[in-house]
Amino acid sequence: MAVSLPIDIDSVKxxxxADEGEALFEMALQASTLAPCLEIGSYCGKSTVYLGCACRQNNSVLYALDHHRGSEEHQLGEQYHDPELYDAGVKAMDSFPVFRDTLARAGLDDTVVPLVTSSSVASRHWATPLGMVFIDGGHSEAAAQTDYRCWAGHVVRGGILAIHDIFPDPADGGQAPYHIWQLARASGLFEHLPTVNTLGLFRRR
Structure with a gap:
């Protein structure tokens, strides 16, 4: 059944x-009863709306972590570059203004806490247990490994680890998210849950 959201989700870059977003909502609805949730890679806020709306139902918080300068594939001249998100004044991609507009339109300003920095910097002194961690940041091997290494261990028992863009076949997409999915599955820390489209899901043992 489709999730009822406060805005037209198709209006968000x-x-x-849709099935991945609905799965994130359902997982966060459970996980946010345990502890706050965290997403890595907010971009313009599509996943943030699903996760944030679930957290809001439990009077919880979603930390939305993104430096908002884009992943490798978003840069000028790359495959997923969006000219509307390019700030010519600083000659860099900047998705933060659009992200904030998404939060305002969805009424999530009192639920979502934006963390505008890199994954490694944000994690350096992190001490808050997390009910859910959703990894959808940079898809280079280094970025994905950093996100997993820095954040997977903060998921509380019974909480959820979700990893986006799982492509077992290299012909279908980049392999870095699949590699950290394999790490999570082999770690012994997580129970493997059914994958939804390209969304890998685990529950902390």
């Missing part, structure tokens, strides 16, 4: 399929 992003690469999240």
């Amino acid at each position: 992003g690469f999240l399929a």
Whole structure:
């Protein structure tokens, strides 16, 4: 059954399929009863709306972590570059103004806490247990490994680890998210849950 959202989700730029968004909502609805949730890679806020609306139902918080300068594939001249998100004044991609507009339109300003920095910097002194971690940041091997190494261990028992863009076949997409999915599955820390489209899901043991 489709999730009822406060805005037209198709009006938000992003690469999240509807079934993946609905799965994120359902997982966050459970996980946010345990502790706050965190997403890595907010972009313009599509996943943030699903996760934030679930957290709001439980009077919880979603930390939305993104430096908002874009992943490798978003840069000038790359495959997923969006000219509307390019700030010519600083000669860099900047999705933060659009992200904030999404939060305002969805009424999530009192639920979502934006963290505008890199994954490694944000994690340096992090001490808050997390009910859910959703990894959808940079898709280079280094970025994905950093996100997994820095954040997976903060998921509380019974909480959820979600990883986007899982492509077992290299012909279908980049392999870095699949590699950290494999790490999570082999770690012994997580119970493997059914994958939804390209969304890998685990529950912390």
